[in-house]
Amino acid sequence: MNRQEAAIKAREMLSRMTTEEKVAQMIQIPYAQEGREASLRWAKLGVGSFLHVLGDDAREIQAAAAESRLGIPVLFGIDAIHGHGLNEHATIFPSQLAAACGWEPEILREMGEVTAREVATDGLHWTFSPVLCLGRDTRWGRVDETFGEDPYLAGELGAAIVEGYQGKDLADGEHILACAKHFLGYGEAVGARDACDSEITARKIREVFLPPFRRAVEAGCATFMTAYGSADGTPFTAHRGVLKDMLRGDLGFSGFVVTDWNNTDSLMANQHVAADIGEASAMAAHAGNDMIMATPAFYEAMLQALREGRADIADVDEAVVHILTIKYEMGLFDRAEKLGRPGCIGCEAHRQAALRAARASVTLLRNDGMLPLSDGVKRVAVIGPNADDIRAQYGDWTYFTHPLPIPGRPAIRPYVTVKEGIEALCAEKGVECEYVKGCGVLPEADDDIDAAVRAAKTADAVILVVGDMIDQFGEYKDRANLELSGRQPELFARLKETGVPVCTVLVASKPLCLGDAAERANAVLCAFNGGMYGGQAVAEALFGALNPSGRLPITFPRHSGQLPVYYNQLPGWHGGKYCDLPAEPLFAFGEGIGYTGFEMKGFAFSPEDMTLRLTVANTGERAGTQTVQVYFRDMVSSVMTPVKRLIAFRRVALEPGEAKEVAIPLRREDFALVNAAGERVVEPGAFQLMVGASSKDTDLTVLPFELT
Numbered sequence: 001m002n003r004q005e006a007a008i009k010a011r012e013m014l015s016r017m018t019t020e021e022k023v024a025q026m027i028q029i030p031y032a033q034e035g036r037e038a039s040l041r042w043a044k045l046g047v048g049s050f051l052h053v054l055g056d057d058a059r060e061i062q063a064a065a066a067e068s069r070l071g072i073p074v075l076f077g078i079d080a081i082h083g084h085g086l087n088e089h090a091t092i093f094p095s096q097l098a099a100a101c102g103w104e105p106e107i108l109r110e111m112g113e114v115t116a117r118e119v120a121t122d123g124l125h126w127t128f129s130p131v132l133c134l135g136r137d138t139r140w141g142r143v144d145e146t147f148g149e150d151p152y153l154a155g156e157l158g159a160a161i162v163e164g165y166q167g168k169d170l171a172d173g174e175h176i177l178a179c180a181k182h183f184l185g186y187g188e189a190v191g192a193r194d195a196c197d198s199e200i201t202a203r204k205i206r207e208v209f210l211p212p213f214r215r216a217v218e219a220g221c222a223t224f225m226t227a228y229g230s231a232d233g234t235p236f237t238a239h240r241g242v243l244k245d246m247l248r249g250d251l252g253f254s255g256f257v258v259t260d261w262n263n264t265d266s267l268m269a270n271q272h273v274a275a276d277i278g279e280a281s282a283m284a285a286h287a288g289n290d291m292i293m294a295t296p297a298f299y300e301a302m303l304q305a306l307r308e309g310r311a312d313i314a315d316v317d318e319a320v321v322h323i324l325t326i327k328y329e330m331g332l333f334d335r336a337e338k339l340g341r342p343g344c345i346g347c348e349a350h351r352q353a354a355l356r357a358a359r360a361s362v363t364l365l366r367n368d369g370m371l372p373l374s375d376g377v378k379r380v381a382v383i384g385p386n387a388d389d390i391r392a393q394y395g396d397w398t399y400f401t402h403p404l405p406i407p408g409r410p411a412i413r414p415y416v417t418v419k420e421g422i423e424a425l426c427a428e429k430g431v432e433c434e435y436v437k438g439c440g441v442l443p444e445a446d447d448d449i450d451a452a453v454r455a456a457k458t459a460d461a462v463i464l465v466v467g468d469m470i471d472q473f474g475e476y477k478d479r480a481n482l483e484l485s486g487r488q489p490e491l492f493a494r495l496k497e498t499g500v501p502v503c504t505v506l507v508a509s510k511p512l513c514l515g516d517a518a519e520r521a522n523a524v525l526c527a528f529n530g531g532m533y534g535g536q537a538v539a540e541a542l543f544g545a546l547n548p549s550g551r552l553p554i555t556f557p558r559h560s561g562q563l564p565v566y567y568n569q570l571p572g573w574h575g576g577k578y579c580d581l582p583a584e585p586l587f588a589f590g591e592g593i594g595y596t597g598f599e600m601k602g603f604a605f606s607p608e609d610m611t612l613r614l615t616v617a618n619t620g621e622r623a624g625t626q627t628v629q630v631y632f633r634d635m636v637s638s639v640m641t642p643v644k645r646l647i648a649f650r651r652v653a654l655e656p657g658e659a660k661e662v663a664i665p666l667r668r669e670d671f672a673l674v675n676a677a678g679e680r681v682v683e684p685g686a687f688q689l690m691v692g693a694s695s696k697d698t699d700l701t702v703l704p705f706e707l708t
């Protein structure tokens with residue numbers, strides 16, 4: 001059933017519903033918080049949705065909903081953020097940030113498809129993914145959930161995963177609803193403090209934060225989630241201008257909007273723009289929130305507000321039609337339970353997809369020739385807190401963490417940590433391998449740096465795996481200081497003193513200020529949270545079985561005090577630097593190297609045919625993949641525009657010695673800006689294209705041109 005037909009059915013159903021049934025339809029109940037008994041009562045009352053419930057519990061709720069007067073099926077939502085990770089048998093992909101390092105939409109599409117199939121097989125319908133917030137102030141605790149700092153890259157990867165989740169037919173039993181979140185500006189909260197006000201203007205919203213969400217709508221994303229925060233004094237939950245005018249009006253969105261967790265109550269309790277829960281409920285509904293997540297009090301409060309004339313039934317009707325439309329479109333009225341493919345959860349084919357994504361995510365940032373480890377390496381010392389820590393490797397939103405952490409829960413196989421990956425390859429190659437943890441991410445009683453140094457001294461190569469741990473990222477866990485924590489810097493320094501080459505591997509939720517562990521390391525490899533096979537992919541890269549091709553989707557600062565360091569800043573003067581630190585980041589957006597060399601040449605671009613042409617050559621001795629990055633600058637414009645902005649990229653796979661001609665079509669509207677009146681326009685005049693291997697000026701070739 002297409003959306004128009006579904007909307008007709010939804011309106012028919014609406015005409016049969018009582019006010020109580022309509023308000024109930026807007027509610028989403030958190031199963032674990034409410035408990036089984038209360039949840040069953042809510043289901044019989046006819047609530048629209050539940051979240052965080054799996055398998056048999058979901059089936060029981062669905063059966064209870066069938067007993068409600070109208071028998072409207074329940075929609076089940078879950079945070080399947082990088083795989084259906086709350087199910088402990090599911091396939092665990094790299095985090096969004098790690099997956100973004102591949103700059104490969106196909107990887108994200110596959111991640112979406114696999115995740116959808118596993119979620120559907122659990123009888124569920126909907127994932128609260130993707131996150132399209134930008135990771136620009138990396139002190140924020142949820143940077144791992146983003147696609148990095150760039151609006152264009154986030155939009156392309158976001159659109160791909162949405163298409164993967166939703167497929168072509170939401171009713172085919174294998175696809176699920178995607179949810180673009182958090183709308184809007186959540187990642188930009190002041191001081192990077194979660195759920196605080198975002199210092200963003202209407203123009204900046206349109207220029208920087210809206211584009212990835214626009215792409216999600218173009219990709220057909222069926223649901224949106226409202227952000228916790230506020231802008232210019234208006235909580236997004238109460239922001240009709242954003243939720244109605246911008247989302248439905250300008251972007252043409254026709255799905256439904258869910259609040260984030262307890263946003264409605266927060267209008268009263270935290271943001272103080274409503275005096276009581278009745279006012280907050282009316283406000284949330286009027287602003288354009290269709291479904292109310294985790295505020296069960298909305299039910300009584302909204303009914304009361306309607307009786308008192310403080311709320312408008314038209315807002316309720318509209319919300320219910322939006323929700324029911326999607327339920328019809330998904331075919332829930334014909335078959336409430338999603339079927340998926342029995343046996344597919346964590347199956348071999350799905351795990352292979354996780355391995356592909358992990359391989360694509362590995363990003364080599366520095367290499368003095370230490371890597372790939374040569375045949376001369378007969379003994380490897382694997383050291384560091386995150387070398388053998390599957391929780392750190394999985395990152396957030398898995399069964400270890402969110403939202404129902406069970407302390408001490410054992411890890412479920414299969415997975416491969418970095419240590420295990422290295423051990424497996426060492427065994428194949430007859431190389432000796434010794435593992436010593438050395439120290440924790442945070443100081444631990446059994447830290448033993450001396451033992452790590454002893455292991456290093458007898459080795460030909462040291463692989464030091466540093467990073468962060470779940471206490472340092474996620475919701476409520478923003479960091480003021482991004483330096484390597486605990487005794488990790490000391491561990492690096494002591495290992496370096498041995499004179500044995502050290503490769504630093506970063507298994508972390510986000511860019512950390514690595515200091516010497518990057519600047520003085522012989523090689524630096526970034527893995528972020530690589531998922532179940534992250535460790536295998538790292539090991540393959542270390543030994544050269546994999547030629548790393550990741551590129552950073554986010555900038556690494558040298559120091560937390562440099563933040564923000566995202567590449568697409570507005571131009572400044574007075575040097576734009578600090579008197580005690582350079583302005584340059586540690587590693588730039590787009591950076592990444594491999595084991596072969598590339599050359600780009602023969603650039604040609606004319607605005608007449610709007611196609612950029614160039615030749616990319618592999619000048620080295622190994623097959624590899626280069627990512628051509630295309631940036632532009634508007635040289636004179638009515639408002640200030642960034643020094644460069646990504647508008648296209650293309651991955652090019654090349655055999656040794658091979659050269660390929662590449663044609664990258666661009667569109668005139670790619671060169672648009674948002675003017676002072678908030679309109680997206682292309683202003684004629686001088687422009688520059690900048691084409692190359694990263695966002696660094698030294699990696700870019702400049703092609704000036706004019707638009708008339």
Ligand code: BGC
Pocket residue numbers: 051079128181260261403475
């Ligand atoms: C998070 C959302 C998430 C929701 C449901 C909230 O706290 O901000 O991203 O989808 O909880 O778990």
